Each structure stands twice: as structure tokens, then as C-alpha cells.
Amino acid sequence: MSFFKKDLARVKAFAFDVDGVFSNNSLILGPEGDLMRTMNIKDGFIIQLAVKKGFRVAIITGGNSEAVRKRFNMLGVNDVYLKSSRKLDDFNSFCNKYGLDPGEILYMGDDMPDLPVMEKVGFPACPRDAAPEIKRVAAYVSDHIGGDGCVRDVVEKVLRVQGKWMDDDTFIL
Numbered sequence: 001m002s003f004f005k006k007d008l009a010r011v012k013a014f015a016f017d018v019d020g021v022f023s024n025n026s027l028i029l030g031p032e033g034d035l036m037r038t039m040n041i042k043d044g045f046i047i048q049l050a051v052k053k054g055f056r057v058a059i060i061t062g063g064n065s066e067a068v069r070k071r072f073n074m075l076g077v078n079d080v081y082l083k084s085s086r087k088l089d090d091f092n093s094f095c096n097k098y099g100l101d102p103g104e105i106l107y108m109g110d111d112m113p114d115l116p117v118m119e120k121v122g123f124p125a126c127p128r129d130a131a132p133e134i135k136r137v138a139a140y141v142s143d144h145i146g147g148d149g150c151v152r153d154v155v156e157k158v159l160r161v162q163g164k165w166m167d168d169d170t171f172i173l
Contacts (some may be wrong), residue, residue, distance in 0.1 A: 024147030
């Protein structure tokens with residue numbers, strides 16, 4: 001367990017996939033053919049808190065929904081990579097933009113397009129219902145499935161280990 005805590009203590013930034021992580025594996029088709037997702041409100045709270053605590057956060061998704069960009073921008077996330085066909089390229093752009101060391105980044109993904117990034121980061125994580133290949137490379141598999149608080153689970157662990165949980169900032173939106 002101490003090795004696990006040491007890894008969490010080194011995290012300086014987060015990057016996440018969307019579908020299967022922030023949302024479950026179901027999509028709703030809107031009347032105009034647009035895809036709609038449901039997201040866990042507690043995952044949103046923890047993301048805005050991480051941003052407030054000074055963590056860089058990136059969203060790297062194969063989806064192309066301006067609603068996703070708008071949601072994460074509202075939470076304070078400015079690095080939203082939509083239509084990412086090569087997630088590692090977008091991940092590298094995120095690292096280069098801020099001078100981040102991949103070894104200090106936690107990435108949470110759930111399926112095969114996430115694998116190249118997960119193999120590069122210092123702390124790969126995934127939801128409980130991730131693909132078996134993803135679970136094999138994950139340093140942490142959440143007890144929660146995608147869309148059901150897996151993001152809250154892992155980010156809260158980082159904040160707790162780093163002593164940034166339950167201070168005055170936690171209670172102010």
C-alpha cells in the first residue's frame with residue numbers, strides 16, 4: 001500500500017477519457033441524431049475541485065460533442081481534445097503545453113484506444129468495467145464502473161494522500 005500512496009503523491013495532473021469513464025457505456029440518441037450522455041455529478045464536483053487545487057486536467061476523447069467541451073469548460077477544464085483518433089498524440093501535446101512529466105500524470109481510460117496513453121503515464125487507472133487489456137496495465141482499478149463515480153474515487157484518493165482533501169477550499173464552489 002505504501003508504494004500505491006507514493007505513486008498518488010507524485011500526481012501533478014490528470015487526463016481522462018469520457019465515454020466509459022465519465023459516462024456509462026450507454027448513449028442516448030437525440031431527435032437530431034446527436035449523441036447524449038449522462039454523467040455523474042460527483043465526478044464533476046471532484047474535477048472542478050482538482051482544478052481549484054492547481055492540478056492540470058485534460059479530457060481526451062474520440063467523441064466529437066460540443067456539449068462535452070462545454071461541460072468540462074464549465075468545470076474549469078480548458079484542455080479538451082475532441083475527435084482524438086490518436087490519443088497519445090493529444091496526450092503528448094498536453095504534456096508539452098505545460099511541461100508535464102508523463103510519470104506525474106494519472107490517466108483513466110476504459111478501452112483499447114486508451115492503451116497507448118496508459119502505458120506511458122505514471123499512474124494508469126480504470127473503472128471496474130474496463131476492458132481486460134486495460135485492467136492489466138492499470139495500477140488502480142476503481143470499485144466503481146464508468147459513469148458511476150470512478151473519477152471521484154481516484155481523484156479523491158490523490159487529494160487525500162496529498163493532504164488537499166477536506167480543507168476550506170473543499171466547501172466553496
